[in-house]
Amino acid sequence: MSSIYKTFASGDKTSTRTLLHEAIPLTGSIVSGTYGTNNIKNFAHGMFQSVYDYPYLSSSANHIFDLSVGVSTTQTNTGLTISSQRSKKNNIYAQMAQVLMGFDASGDTLNFDEDGDISGGGTKLNECVFLNFSRLLTKDEVQKGTFELELDVHETHVASTQPFTNRIKVQDISGSSGFFVNSPAGEYGVLYANTAASVSGNPLIVGEASVGIETGLPPCGLIFYQAGVVVLSGSVFNRSTDASTATNGILVDALIANNTQVGVDMLSTDATSAGFDLAMTGSEISSSADAVRHRIYNVQFNNTIELNSTVYFCRAKHNEFNYSANKTYLSGSQIRVKNQESDIPVSYITSIGLYSADGTLLGIAKTSEPIKKTPNEEYIFRVRVDY
Numbered sequence: 001m002s003s004i005y006k007t008f009a010s011g012d013k014t015s016t017r018t019l020l021h022e023a024i025p026l027t028g029s030i031v032s033g034t035y036g037t038n039n040i041k042n043f044a045h046g047m048f049q050s051v052y053d054y055p056y057l058s059s060s061a062n063h064i065f066d067l068s069v070g071v072s073t074t075q076t077n078t079g080l081t082i083s084s085q086r087s088k089k090n091n092i093y094a095q096m097a098q099v100l101m102g103f104d105a106s107g108d109t110l111n112f113d114e115d116g117d118i119s120g121g122g123t124k125l126n127e128c129v130f131l132n133f134s135r136l137l138t139k140d141e142v143q144k145g146t147f148e149l150e151l152d153v154h155e156t157h158v159a160s161t162q163p164f165t166n167r168i169k170v171q172d173i174s175g176s177s178g179f180f181v182n183s184p185a186g187e188y189g190v191l192y193a194n195t196a197a198s199v200s201g202n203p204l205i206v207g208e209a210s211v212g213i214e215t216g217l218p219p220c221g222l223i224f225y226q227a228g229v230v231v232l233s234g235s236v237f238n239r240s241t242d243a244s245t246a247t248n249g250i251l252v253d254a255l256i257a258n259n260t261q262v263g264v265d266m267l268s269t270d271a272t273s274a275g276f277d278l279a280m281t282g283s284e285i286s287s288s289a290d291a292v293r294h295r296i297y298n299v300q301f302n303n304t305i306e307l308n309s310t311v312y313f314c315r316a317k318h319n320e321f322n323y324s325a326n327k328t329y330l331s332g333s334q335i336r337v338k339n340q341e342s343d344i345p346v347s348y349i350t351s352i353g354l355y356s357a358d359g360t361l362l363g364i365a366k367t368s369e370p371i372k373k374t375p376n377e378e379y380i381f382r383v384r385v386d387y
Contacts, residue, residue, distance in 0.1 A: 012314075016310075017307070017309075021303065023302055025300045039052040040056075047091070068129075068130045088285060093128065100185045112124065112128060114190075114219050127234040129234060140305055144172065150164075150298040151168055153295070168236065186227060188224040190221075312354065313380055315380050316381070319375060344374050344375055345375065348372055352381055
C-alpha cells in the first residue's frame with residue numbers, strides 16, 4: 001500500500017446531477033379489481049382507501065396509491081348537503097389544501113385553483129378526488145408532462161357489459177413547460193381532459209365552455225410532482241348543461257367546481273342527480289373511492305430519480321506511484337518485479353483510496369484489473385461517488 005498522499009487540485013473535483021426515469025404503468029385490471037377486494041384496504045377511520053398491486057396481506061404486496069375524496073367548507077353550491085361523513089370530507093380537503101396549497105396572508109387555507117393562478121382568483125376546485133401515489137413509484141418526483149389517467153365516464157358504467165366504452169384521458173399536457181412553483185409542496189401542473197374513446201354513434205365530446213389557454217382543452221385537476229399527488233376535479237363525472245351536446249356520453253364541459261351542472265351521476269342512473277354531488281353527499285368516502293377506482297382504465301407516468309455525483313480526477317504523473325509500500329513488493333531488499341538492477345521500477349495499481357484531511361480513509365475504488373505503472377506512463381483515474 002502506498003504511503004504517498006496527494007491533495008486534489010482545484011480543478012480535480014466536479015459535481016454532476018443526473019435525472020433517471022422509469023416508466024410506471026398501472027393497468028386498470030390491477031386497480032379496479034383483478035384480485036377482487038383482496039388488494040384494496042379500507043381502514044376503520046374511513047378517511048381513505050389504499051390500493052396494492054397484490055393481496056395486501058401478502059409479503060409480496062407493494063403499496064401503489066391511496067384514494068380519497070374531499071370537499072371544501074367554502075363550497076358555494078347551496079344544493080349540496082353532505083349527510084355522510086361531512087366532517088371527514090372537510091378534513092381531508094383541508095389537510096390536502098394546507099399541505100399542497102398553503103395559506104393566504106390572513107392565515108386562511110387556500111383552496112385548489114383550477115388554473116393554478118392563486119392570486120388571480122378564478123374557479124376553485126371545491127369537490128375533489130385525491131390520488132396519493134406511493135414513494136416507491138414516484139421516487140423523487142413525477143416527471144413533468146408524462147402523467148396520463150384514463151377514466152370511464154359512461155353514466156351506467158358496468159365493467160361486465162360496458163367495459164370502459166366512454167373514456168376521457170386526463171393528461172399533464174403542458175407540464176414540461178407550464179408548471180407552477182407557488183406551492184409549499186414544490187412544483188405542480190394543471191391536468192387537462194381529452195377524449196380517449198367513445199361508444200360508436202355516440203361520440204364522447206369534450207366541451208369548450210372552459211378551455212385551457214395552453215392546450216385548448218378543459219382543465220380538470222392538478223398534479224403535484226414532488227409530492228406525487230393528483231387532485232382530480234369531481235366535475236369530470238358531470239354531464240354538460242349544453243343540451244345540444246348532452247348525448248349518451250358523459251361530457252366534461254365547464255368543470256365548475258361548485259357542481260352547478262345538471263347531469264347523470266357516476267354512482268346512479270338518476271338523471272336528476274347533479275354529477276359528483278351524490279358521492280359528496282350520501283356516500284361514504286370508501287364507497288366513493290370504490291366508484292372512482294372501478295372506472296380507472298389506465299394510469300401511467302414516468303418517475304424521476306435525482307442522482308447527484310461528485311467526480312474526482314486522480315492523477316498519477318510519470319514520477320509518482322512507481323513504487324509500493326506493500327511488504328511483498330520487496331524480497332531481500334530487491335524489487336520483485338525487476339529482473340535486472342538496471343530495469344525501471346514497476347508497480348501495479350489496483351485501488352484508489354479517498355481520504356479526509358486528517359488521513360482517514362473514506363472510500364476505496366477498485367480497478368477491474370491491475371494497471372501497470374512505470375516512469376514512462378501517466379494516468380488519470382476518474383472516480384465517481386453517487387449519492
